[in-house]
């Protein structure tokens with residue numbers, strides 16, 4: 016395949032395009048990574064002249080960087096930009112696009128719009144002969160609200176685009192620290208022999224946010240933490256932790272291994288809903304030192320059963336992970352922004368150190384806010400303590416930020432756009448992955464519906480409802496921050 020000659024961004028005046036997509040494309044330009052003749056076409060409903068569009072993109076890029084734009088880079092980038100205004104359902108929109116894309120043999124269409132428009136857009140593209148073998152589409156989450164609606168969207172896409180030309184984004188897969196997880200596991204010999212039920216006691220995957228729903232109430236209220244974070248980001252992290260070593264980094268090799276993990280997730284049903292799941296909703300409290308309203312208050316007090324916090328105890332039922340709990344947790348308005356994976360190794364089988372408390376080894380992979388890896392080990396303190404040994408847990412710490420301090424921190428979308436331009440779908444979610452993830456999530460959501468009740472309230476600025484602590488403590492475990 017030759018380099019794509021055009022990328023079209025539907026939803027070009029929207030929030031994601033402004034905050035992420037155009038800045039990411041600009042940074043790729045600055046690094047000389049965009050194909051030489053690539054045209055970048057914005058498509059959205061508002062009628063805009065090309066010059067107004069260019070000015071909007073410039074504002075968006077400036078907002079995203081602390082440094083002044085490089086004039087030469089900006090001039091090169093601006094020269095690529097075109098705009099096509101029109102309704103997603105109107106054939107004229109596609110006529111306009113076809114005109115702008117004339118001669119551009121390979122094209123990418125990025126659907127940064129509501130998924131409700133996906134079907135309309137792919138049909139419009141097909142009607143203008145823009146959905147041929149030389150076109151790819153990139154789609155954003157949420158792909159559905161459950162397995163059935165995900166299937167319906169995928170079927171609409173598949174009517175005009177073959178699966179290997181559909182790139183489903185999960186922006187966590189574009190994060191440097193998430194890719195480093197693959198390197199940590201498969202570019203080192205150290206961990207792999209220990210990466211199983213024999214050596215590992217349990218795993219924790221936690222994505223904590225301090226923000227609330229940030230003006231996205233009407234979207235969020237329909238989805239909640241389970242569909243907004245667990246179905247995609249958290250399960251993708253779980254896949255990377257739990258998957259078998261793929262034969263290589265080819266898209267199908269990696270995604271085959273991930274989908275096996277998703278299909279091995281033990282359904283959580285019946286009495287396990289109460290024992291292995293916790294949902295919460297933030298109430299008034301404190302965030303970053305300021306008093307903040309509760310979730311329901313943010314929407315003018317409308318009662319809502321939507322969860323803003325989820326904690327789960329999951330199991331991957333296969334030979335490697337039999338009996339190892341995977342604790343998954345995510346929430347909004349928690350005390351700090353931090354995403355981390357904890358691999359908790361088993362305790363020594365027998366201690367020869369008398370009264371010393373031996374902490375089991377723990378590997379912590381911190382993804383956000385800083386990328387760090389630390390390995391907690393027991394060490395002797397340099398004292399002449401009685402019996403000769405006074406032990407203390409200390410950590411080997413690797414800060415990726417310090418190791419690569421001269422590197423600019425990249426937006427996840429830079430990596431993802433580059434991979435899509437290079438037609439490499441390893442970091443994108445395949446249809447069967449998204450459907451398997453939904454199937455597992457649906458079981459839990461249905462369990463909650465059957466159970467009735469409401470998410471447990473937790474004060475903003477705390478680590479979620481008490482039940483989340485009990486969930487881990489029931490197995491003699493505690494969360495990393497506990």
Ligand code: BG6
Pocket residue numbers: 224243244383
């Ligand atoms: C998005 C969710 O997919 O991920 C948001 O819709 C969430 O609700 C965001 O805040 C978190 O992403 P990040 O990169 O800030 O961890």
